Amino acid sequence: MAPILEYRDLSKIFFKGNQQVHALDHVTAEVQEGELLAIVGPSGCGKSTLLNLSAGLMEPGTGDVLYRGRPLTGVNTQVSYVTQKDNLLPWRTVEDNVALPLQLGDRVRLSKDERRERVTRHIELVGLGGFEKHYPSELSGGMRKRAQLARSLVYEPEVLLMDEPFGALDAQLKLVLQAELLRTWEGTGRTLVFVTHDLTEAISIADRVIVMSSRPGRIQAIEHIDLPRPRDVFGIRFAPGFGDYFERLWSALREDIRHGQEV
Numbered sequence: 001m002a003p004i005l006e007y008r009d010l011s012k013i014f015f016k017g018n019q020q021v022h023a024l025d026h027v028t029a030e031v032q033e034g035e036l037l038a039i040v041g042p043s044g045c046g047k048s049t050l051l052n053l054s055a056g057l058m059e060p061g062t063g064d065v066l067y068r069g070r071p072l073t074g075v076n077t078q079v080s081y082v083t084q085k086d087n088l089l090p091w092r093t094v095e096d097n098v099a100l101p102l103q104l105g106d107r108v109r110l111s112k113d114e115r116r117e118r119v120t121r122h123i124e125l126v127g128l129g130g131f132e133k134h135y136p137s138e139l140s141g142g143m144r145k146r147a148q149l150a151r152s153l154v155y156e157p158e159v160l161l162m163d164e165p166f167g168a169l170d171a172q173l174k175l176v177l178q179a180e181l182l183r184t185w186e187g188t189g190r191t192l193v194f195v196t197h198d199l200t201e202a203i204s205i206a207d208r209v210i211v212m213s214s215r216p217g218r219i220q221a222i223e224h225i226d227l228p229r230p231r232d233v234f235g236i237r238f239a240p241g242f243g244d245y246f247e248r249l250w251s252a253l254r255e256d257i258r259h260g261q262e263v
């Protein structure tokens with residue numbers, strides 16, 4: 001399988017006044033087409049920065065981000081991005097928020113009827129049927145996440161980038177949304193890059209988990225998750241092998257914390 005995204009020796013330093021923050025340090029990795037990849041790492045290690053670079057929203061300091069073998073030179077219109085912050089437009093209803101990517105530029109050429117059908121289908125898919133006319137302020141946190149998910153799926157992107165999409169939700173809703181994500185994404189041949197703090201979530205969803213070190217973010221460990229698909233997020237933590245993956249990933253994170261305390 002060919003890589004769809006490649007990070008080649010990426011480094012990124014942010015400058016603010018005379019202060020420098022070294023966010024990423026010599027990150028080299030590939031995301032294979034059709035892969036479900038999870039990225040975990042301590043707060044501030046550059047995970048969101050890596051997604052911003054993948055979406056072409058910022059430029060690396062040094063190194064390259066390649067998409068299908070070509071260096072990114074601007075916004076990457078082939079990816080959809082569920083950002084860490086909720087960025088639904090407050091003055092638009094659920095259906096108008098979800099329709100937004102289909103109205104921007106000429107990424108998807110659809111008739112009005114096709115557009116409406118796609119919007120309705122994706123709102124149903126994430127379980128928001130009946131809330132089409134609601135505004136974001138009239139939704140719960142979980143429902144806003146669902147609306148964001150529908151909006152990012154609506155134009156059926158090649159790559160979905162998600163930055164801790166379920167982080168702030170209660171445990172039960174988190175599992176329900178993870179199951180929905182797998183239902184819509186597994187077996188489609190499309191690619192997912194998913195940032196999370198939750199190791200169980202990473203193992204449940206991903207084909208491969210990248211562990212990043214604390215800032216400046218480096219690749220600390222990579223683990224292939226060979227659990228069978230389709231996966232049942234409700235029961236997978238009891239599957240044979242799950243505990244071993246958890247143990248290995250946790251020890252990679254812990255190793256980094258220990259190292260960080262020594263220096």
Ligand SMILES: Nc1ncnc2c1ncn2[C@@H]1O[C@H](COP(=O)(O)OP(=O)(O)OP(=O)(O)O)[C@@H](O)[C@H]1O
Nearest residue numbers: 014015016021023042043044045046047048049050
């Ligand atoms: N636009 C920016 N300007 C200045 N500094 C930034 C900017 N974006 C990120 N940083 C800094 O770079 C570092 C990495 O930030 P980033 O948001 O990528 O971390 P993260 O791994 O996503 O953290 P978290 O898990 O808390 O979301 C942080 O120290 C942050 O303060």
Ligand SMILES: [Mg+2]
Nearest residue numbers: 047048084163
């Ligand atoms: Mg972040």
